[in-house]
Amino acid sequence: MVKENSRELLKHHKLRQTAIRIQVIEIFLSRTGAVSQADLEQLLGPVDRITLYRTLRSFEEQGIIHRAIDATGKLKFALCTGGCSNSEHFDAHAHLYCERCERTLCLDDIAPPLLPAQANFQVTSAFLALHGICAECTDK
Numbered sequence: 001m002v003k004e005n006s007r008e009l010l011k012h013h014k015l016r017q018t019a020i021r022i023q024v025i026e027i028f029l030s031r032t033g034a035v036s037q038a039d040l041e042q043l044l045g046p047v048d049r050i051t052l053y054r055t056l057r058s059f060e061e062q063g064i065i066h067r068a069i070d071a072t073g074k075l076k077f078a079l080c081t082g083g084c085s086n087s088e089h090f091d092a093h094a095h096l097y098c099e100r101c102e103r104t105l106c107l108d109d110i111a112p113p114l115l116p117a118q119a120n121f122q123v124t125s126a127f128l129a130l131h132g133i134c135a136e137c138t139d140k
Contacts, residue, residue, distance in 0.1 A: 005029070013062040020047065024055055025064070033103035034068030034076035034095070069127040070097035070104040078106050092126065098134035105134065 006025035010017050027035060027043055037056060041047055056077060059065045063084030068076040078095075094110040097103075112126035 009064060013064055015058065015062060020044075020051055020055055021059075024052070024059070028065065028077075028079045033105050034070070034078040036074050036076045038074075039076075068095050068104045068106060069129055070095050071129040071131070072097060072102075072104075076104050078104070081106070081108055094128040094130055096130045096132065096134070098137055099131055100133055100137040100140075103134060 006022045006029065007017055009025055009029075010021055015021060023044055024040060027040060035043075037049075037052060040052060040056075041049065044052070056065065060067070060077065063080055065077040066080050066084065068078040070076065092111055094107040094112065096105045096107055098105075107130070110128065112128035114123075114126075
């Protein structure tokens with residue numbers, strides 16, 4: 001996805017341009033890593049948690065953001081990189097979790113391994129989380 005401004009992104013996904021939606025999109029556009037709801041609450045200041053939850057859910061449903069699973073138990077979200085829509089996500093990629101700065105980064109070029117078809121089981125999603133130290137932290 002080409003870096004868009006928040007209003008263009010909402011318009012492209014046919015979502016109303018409310019203040020909270022614009023603020024949340026601007027946070028995602030300004031960061032390189034994934035963001036949790038708690039991180040957003042801290043960055044936004046006083047905000048209604050239900051409204052923020054619904055905003056994140058609608059962004060995920062519309063293909064604007066995806067879940068960034070990093071095995072910390074903390075649900076995080078990151079911007080989709082392109083092609084995602086309300087009918088299909090193309091975000092099956094690995095996530096890197098830095099053990100020092102606690103950032104979660106998308107590794108778009110690394111897909112989770114596919115499992116062989118098993119009897120009576122259909123895989124609907126897969127996650128690959130890699131833990132280590134990011135380049136910024138190794139330079140410190």
